Structures are given as structure tokens and as C-alpha cells.
Amino acid sequence: MRQKKIVVCPAGGLANRMRAIAAGIALGRDTSLPVEIIWARDRGLNAPYALLFCPELLPVPLAEPSAAAYHLRYEPARKRNLYLPRFFGPRFAIAHYDEPGFEERYVGNAALLRSEVEAADGDVYFFSGLDFYPFSDDDYRRLFKPSPAVAGRLTELAEACPGCTIGLHIRRTDNVNAIAASPLALFTGAIEAELATDAAARFFVASDDEATKNELAARFPGKVFFNTAPARRDTPGGIIDAMAELLMLSRMKRIYGSFFSTFSDAAARLGRTPLTICKQ
Numbered sequence: 001m002r003q004k005k006i007v008v009c010p011a012g013g014l015a016n017r018m019r020a021i022a023a024g025i026a027l028g029r030d031t032s033l034p035v036e037i038i039w040a041r042d043r044g045l046n047a048p049y050a051l052l053f054c055p056e057l058l059p060v061p062l063a064e065p066s067a068a069a070y071h072l073r074y075e076p077a078r079k080r081n082l083y084l085p086r087f088f089g090p091r092f093a094i095a096h097y098d099e100p101g102f103e104e105r106y107v108g109n110a111a112l113l114r115s116e117v118e119a120a121d122g123d124v125y126f127f128s129g130l131d132f133y134p135f136s137d138d139d140y141r142r143l144f145k146p147s148p149a150v151a152g153r154l155t156e157l158a159e160a161c162p163g164c165t166i167g168l169h170i171r172r173t174d175n176v177n178a179i180a181a182s183p184l185a186l187f188t189g190a191i192e193a194e195l196a197t198d199a200a201a202r203f204f205v206a207s208d209d210e211a212t213k214n215e216l217a218a219r220f221p222g223k224v225f226f227n228t229a230p231a232r233r234d235t236p237g238g239i240i241d242a243m244a245e246l247l248m249l250s251r252m253k254r255i256y257g258s259f260f261s262t263f264s265d266a267a268a269r270l271g272r273t274p275l276t277i278c279k280q
Helices: 014-031 067-074 102-106 110-119 137-143 148-160 176-181 184-197 210-219 236-250 262-271
Strands: 006-010 035-038 094-097 124-128 166-170 203-207 224-226 254-258 275-278
Touching: 006 014, 014 035, 014 110, 014 124, 014 137, 014 236, 014 262, 102 110, 137 262, 148 236, 166 184, 166 236, 166 262, 184 210, 184 254, 184 275, 203 210, 203 236, 210 224, 236 262, 254 262, 262 275
Parallel strands: 006 035, 006 124, 094 124, 166 203, 166 254, 203 224, 254 275
Antiparallel strands: none
8 A cells, every 4th residue: 555645836936935845844754754845837936946956955756747737736726727636636635725724723733733644544735835834944954955056146146246244135016915014114224223333234135126126226325235137036047046136145144024025034044144024
């Protein structure tokens, strides 16, 4: 009889996927169940896994299905895919489609999730961008080493942004919670406070909004640096840039981040960097 397994299809953007993978691997370790990662390319992250990370460091197998296979087997059944995964997808004992109540029931309650996974009659499936099971920062850093393409881009970015020691991550275009709770005034205030302490301070800004980066550079000439390439998440090159920016943030002495954004948290965890969330 085949042993049941945990199947994780990480969803969302870069940092969301990273934490879901880390959570699934930690859950497999604690339940002694094999884990499989399903990595799908979509508009939110249009890049193969190996373009971003070193796949040989994953302790579990990773599959990258075609778009058709993903939509038929692993994507949540919904109107836009005519609910076809209900008929063509494998049968899982537990499925998580970011359903209401999942986070409240399981996140922060590792013992309950672990017991239900162990008791499940069949494979267990997670379609998620959550840290649905706890994992250590050391686990996180071991799993996600940059690919050669990302490492090269990071070197270029560091050379273009010399002397930066303080990072700011300002989420804008696609995150209404970050826009509302983390206005630009909080970040400009953080810059002003840092400069009052150290007039020579330089800042690296990661943002998905070009106007925000340019406004800060104009307000603080010679102090604010950033990736001048337009932020894209729907092309491989854009995703490489995003990962390089995340790693650049992780090298800072401290980070000022946006509310409700996993990108800020991922950078802090990778670099063991103190993180302050700018939130009104």
C-alpha cells in the first residue's frame, strides 16, 4: 500500500510561496510523511523554481506541471476553470484553498493540524501562501539559497546602491492593506529620524511603485537608492529582480517594512535583520 504524502502547491507571490514551502517541509518532518512541492507558473510569479533558487537544496521532490496540468489537477476548483479539478484532480483527504476559517483554525495551532494530517485517510493537500505550520528561521535560510542568476543580479544591484545600510520595503500597487496602513509619510519620517542620528546614512528602497521610489530620491538626494528597472512580477527577469531586491534588503542593518506584506518579513528572516513595520 502506497504511503500517503503531503502535497504543497505554494500560491501567491514570491515570499508567500517561500513560507508555504517551508511550512510544508516542516510539517512533513514532524509527521514523518513524504512531501511533494508543486510549483506552478502564473501571472503572480512567472518563473521556474531553478531560476530563483538552488533546487538541489530542497529535501523533497518538486514538480513543475504544465499550465494545462496545473489547471486540471491542482488549481482550486472554481468558475474560471469550470470546476474541472473536481473531476480530473487527485482526491485529497484535506484540501486548503485559502478557505474562510482555515487560518483561524490552524495557523498558530500546530498540534491540531499535525494530528489531523496524521489521521487523514489519504494524501493531504495544501494550496496556500500561508505559514500554515511553524518553521525555524534556520530552516528558511537553508532552503532558499539564490540561483546563479539571482546572485549575479544581486551583485549588480549592490554595486549600483553603494553604502546602503538601511532598507525600506514600500508595498503599493497590489496591496490595499499596505497602502492604507503604511502611508509614505511613515517611511519619510523613518528616513528623517535615521538621518538625524547619522547624516551619512544611505537607504535602499524596494518598492513595486516607480513613482514612490522617484519621489523619495528627489526628496532625499544622494541618500536613497533603488533598482531602476521597472518592477515586474509576470516575467522571469522581473522575478529575478524581485528576489535580488529581497536579498538586498536582507543585507541591511535594519528594515522598515510595510504592513500585511510577507516580502518585508521574508527579507528580515533571511538576514536575521531587525524589522520595524511602518503602520499607522
